[in-house]
Amino acid sequence: MEELLDPALGSVRVFLMHDDNKARKLRHNLGHPRVLTFGGAYSNHIRAVAAAGRRHGFETVGVIRGEERLPLNPSLAYAVACGMRLDYLDRDSYRRKDTPEVVARLRERWGDVAILPEGGSNAAAVRGCAELPADIPVPYDVVCCPVGTGGTLAGIAAGLPEGKRALGFAVLKGAAFLAGEVARLQREAYGRVWDNWAIDLGHHFGGYARTTPELTAFAAEHRVERVYVAKMLLGIVGLARRGVFPAGARVVAVVTGQPSTPVAAWGAPTGFDSGEPR
Incomplete structure (x- = not known):
C-alpha cells in the first residue's frame, strides 16, 4: 500500500x-431486472449503475438532477453507451425525489x-461496505473515509474488528445530521448501532465541491481527487498535527472512487468529480 508522507504526521x-x-x-443491490437511481450530471454512481447493468444484463434508468443538456457530457454519454435510459427532474422536483408523489x-x-x-446508500450498500475491513492488508488502528451520505462509514464501522475505530470526514458544510444518517443506516442493515465511529465536521473547506488554496495545492501535490479524498487526507494531517491520534498510530485512509477490480471489470472509466455525495 502507498503511504502518505507529510512532516506534520x-x-x-x-x-x-x-x-x-x-x-x-452495488454488490448486494443487484438482482432486479430494472434499476432506477438518481444523480448529478457527473455522477460516478450513475456511471457505476449503468456499467453494472451492462455487465449483468439488467435495465437501468438514471434520473438526473436538472434540465437535459445536449450534447451529453462524457459521464452521461458513457451511461447511455452502457444502455442506461435517462430521465430528468428540475431542481425543485429533485429535492423532493424521495416523496411519495415524485416516486x-x-x-x-x-x-x-x-x-x-x-x-447508493441503503441497507444493502452498508453490508457491502462492511466487507472492506477484511480486505485491509496492513495492521491498523483507525480507518478513515470521506463522508457524503454516510453509507460507506456506516458499513466500515460495522465490519471493523473489536478495538478498531472508524473516522469519517464530512465533505459537506453543516453536516451534523450525518451522525443520524449513519446510525439509521446501521439500524436498517443490522438492527443495531455501533459506537466505534465518529465524524469530523471541521474539514469541509467551505462545503461540497468548494475548495481553498491550501486544499487545491494539497490535492495537486499528492495527485488525489479534491472533492472527497483531499479533504479527508488534509483532515488527517491536521488532526495529527494537533495530537489527536496517539503517537505511532497506524491509520488506513480509504481513497474512494478509484477503480477496484469490480468496477474495472465493468469497464467504468474514472476521473470525474461525482455529482452526488458518497
Missing part, C-alpha cells in the same frame, strides 16, 4: 487503500423498478 503512519465504494455499495410519478413512467437512493 510525526510518528503517525497513514496508509492509502484505493477502493471503489460505489462497487461495494409514484417515476413508477408510473418506468413501471416495475427497484429504486436506489442517490449515492
Whole structure:
C-alpha cells in the first residue's frame, strides 16, 4: 500500500487503500431486472449503475438532477453507451425525489423498478461496505473515509474488528445530521448501532465541491481527487498535527472512487468529480 508522507504526521503512519465504494455499495443491490437511481450530471454512481447493468444484463434508468443538456457530457454519454435510459427532474422536483408523489410519478413512467437512493446508500450498500475491513492488508488502528451520505462509514464501522475505530470526514458544510444518517443506516442493515465511529465536521473547506488554496495545492501535490479524498487526507494531517491520534498510530485512509477490480471489470472509466455525495 502507498503511504502518505507529510512532516506534520510525526510518528503517525497513514496508509492509502484505493477502493471503489460505489462497487461495494452495488454488490448486494443487484438482482432486479430494472434499476432506477438518481444523480448529478457527473455522477460516478450513475456511471457505476449503468456499467453494472451492462455487465449483468439488467435495465437501468438514471434520473438526473436538472434540465437535459445536449450534447451529453462524457459521464452521461458513457451511461447511455452502457444502455442506461435517462430521465430528468428540475431542481425543485429533485429535492423532493424521495416523496411519495415524485416516486409514484417515476413508477408510473418506468413501471416495475427497484429504486436506489442517490449515492447508493441503503441497507444493502452498508453490508457491502462492511466487507472492506477484511480486505485491509496492513495492521491498523483507525480507518478513515470521506463522508457524503454516510453509507460507506456506516458499513466500515460495522465490519471493523473489536478495538478498531472508524473516522469519517464530512465533505459537506453543516453536516451534523450525518451522525443520524449513519446510525439509521446501521439500524436498517443490522438492527443495531455501533459506537466505534465518529465524524469530523471541521474539514469541509467551505462545503461540497468548494475548495481553498491550501486544499487545491494539497490535492495537486499528492495527485488525489479534491472533492472527497483531499479533504479527508488534509483532515488527517491536521488532526495529527494537533495530537489527536496517539503517537505511532497506524491509520488506513480509504481513497474512494478509484477503480477496484469490480468496477474495472465493468469497464467504468474514472476521473470525474461525482455529482452526488458518497
